[in-house]
Amino acid sequence: MPELPEVETVVRGLRAAISNHRIAHVTHIAPYLLEREPKLRSIAGDLFTDFSRRGKFIIANLGSGRRLLVHLRMSGRLVVKNKRERLDKHDHLVLTFAKANEKLVFRDVRKFGIVQLLEQNDLLPAELGPEATEINTDQLFALFQKSMRPVKAMLLDQTKIAGLGNIYVDESLHRAGIHPAQPAALISREQTAKLVRSIHQILRMAIKNMGTTFDSYRAADGSTGQFARLLRVYNNEGGRCGRCGGEIVKMRLAGRGTHYCPNCQKLTRVKVR
C-alpha cells in the first residue's frame, strides 16, 4: 500500500507528534511480531529522538542509539491515538508514553508489515537504490542500459531505485509517455530524463497531498491522503486519458495490475530519439 509519499507523510506526522516522547510501556504485542523481533519489549524506557525514512522504511531513532524500523508493506498503519481509544482486532502493537496522553498503535490487517529493532551498527535489512526523489538521469540511464527487463519491473525494484510502488510507477510512466513494458535498455537518454522529471513531479505532488488513500492507508494522525483524485491512470481503467482523450486500459505486468494509455504510451522496438 504505502509508497514513498505515504511513508514520508507518516514520518512527518510521527516527527511532529511524538519526537522526544519516552516509551513507557509496550503492550498488546501480537505473537507473530514478537516471533519476528524477540527484543521488541526492550524498547520500553527508550526515547524517540527523531524519525526518518529510507525508501519505504520508517526509521525511529532511539535515545539508546538503536533504531526501531517499521515497514508497512501492504496494509500497515502507524497511528498516534488518544490513550483511551479502543483497539481494533488488527492492532498488533501499542506503545504508550511516559507523560503524554497518547499512544502509538501499529495496525496491520494482512500482517505483511515489519517491525524490527536495529542495534547501533546494524544495516537496514534490505539493500536500497538511490531515493526516487533524488535519483538523477545519469544514474537511472546507467541502470536502464544494463537490462532488457520491462521498465516497470526496474522501477519497482527497490535495490535499483527506492520508494516507488505500483501507483507512482504507473503515474510516472504515463506522465513521461513511456509504455510500462518497454525494455529498459531501449529507452533513450532523453526519455529517461523526462521520466526522472515525471517521477520527481509526481512524488512532490503526492507528498504535498499527503499521499494516496484508497482504503487502508492513514497518516500518523489517522487522516487520509488526498492524492487519489489526482491520479491519471492508476485505478482509472476505462477512464479518459488527460493527455490525449484515449481510453485507459489495465493489464498485468511484473505480477501487478498495470494502468496506462495505449495511445500516448507506445512500445518501441528500437531506441527512439
Added chain:
DNA sequence: ATTCTCACCTGTTAGC
C-alpha cells in the same frame, strides 16, 4: 547472475 512466480494474510468485490 538475472529474472520470474509464488507465498505470505485478510478483506473486499466481481462473477456466477
Added chain:
DNA sequence: TGCTAACAGGTGAGAA
C-alpha cells in the same frame, strides 16, 4: 442471497 475466485498500495525465497 450465497458461494468462489480473483485481486489489493510489497517484497522475499526459491525456482527457472
